[in-house]
Amino acid sequence: QKEVEQNSGPLSVPEGAIASLNCTYSDRGSQSFFWYRQYSGKSPELIMFIYSNGDKEDGRFTAQLNKASQYVSLLIRDSQPSDSATYLCAVTSTDKLIFGTGTRLQVFP
Amino acid sequence: GAVVSQHPSRVICKSGTSVKIECRSLDFQATTMFWYRQFPKQSLMLMATSNEGSKATYEQGVEKDKFLINHASLTLSTLTVTSAHPEDSSFYICSAQGAGATGYTFGSGTRLTVV
Numbered sequence: 001q002k003e004v005e006q007n008s009g010p011l012s013v014p015e016g017a018i019a020s021l022n023c024t025y026s027d028r029g030s031q032s033f034f035w036y037r038q039y040s041g042k043s044p045e046l047i048m049f050i051y052s053n054g055d056k057e058d059g060r061f062t063a064q065l066n067k068a069s070q071y072v073s074l075l076i077r078d079s080q081p082s083d084s085a086t087y088l089c090a091v092t093s094t095d096k097l098i099f100g101t102g103t104r105l106q107v108f109p
Numbered sequence: 110g111a112v113v114s115q116h117p118s119r120v121i122c123k124s125g126t127s128v129k130i131e132c133r134s135l136d137f138q139a140t141t142m143f144w145y146r147q148f149p150k151q152s153l154m155l156m157a158t159s160n161e162g163s164k165a166t167y168e169q170g171v172e173k174d175k176f177l178i179n180h181a182s183l184t185l186s187t188l189t190v191t192s193a194h195p196e197d198s199s200f201y202i203c204s205a206q207g208a209g210a211t212g213y214t215f216g217s218g219t220r221l222t223v224v
Contacts, residue, residue, distance in 0.1 A: 043202050043218040044153070088152060097143065097204065097213050099153040
């Protein structure tokens with residue numbers, strides 16, 4: 001199975017700071033890239049998706065994709081304690097959605 | 110937006126019994142359903158993919174005779190864990206794709222505990 005790699009963390013940032021989450025993937029044929037947020041015991045919820053190289057912004061969130069480097073990242077500006085969760089990177093591989101191991105983000109007041 | 114209803118949310122069963130988990134797409138036609146399993150502090154692992162009216166395709170290492178998947182209609186898919194054992198205790202999540210929904214729509218998950 002194709003791999004999606006993330007640093008497991010925890011990544012600790014103070015409230016109001018920028019949190020930067022990174023992800024690499026092995027399948028060069030991947031076309032779609034997703035970031036999900038998962039709270040403990042809950043199902044993942046979609047934050048953003050990106051298909052093209054470059055940046056995509058949605059509110060406090062910015063996704064960045066570099067297909068040549070097989071790298072996708074998520075920036076969270078003005079981090080809030082409520083952003084504390086596990087962030088899952090997911091990548092399509094032959095129509096299947098393959099998840100990374102997730103990065104645990106902790107935002108402290 | 111697209112919604113997938115997953116039931117039950119929690120189930121406790123005795124070792125050796127079978128448990129059925131249902132996922133229903135409420136406002137779109139789910140042509141493809143993905144079933145995932147998540148152990149504590151681990152990521153979602155894809156178990157199988159099913160297309161409506163066809164047999165499911167299982168990922169390597171997943172026993173098709175133990176995890177029975179039915180996707181007989183465009184709005185309902187079921188996962189039956191047969192002869193469950195404590196090591197099957199996990200969080201099971203479905204995800205649907207289809208006309209009327211963008212991307213992948215996840216169910217709320219089922220926490221299975223086998224005692």
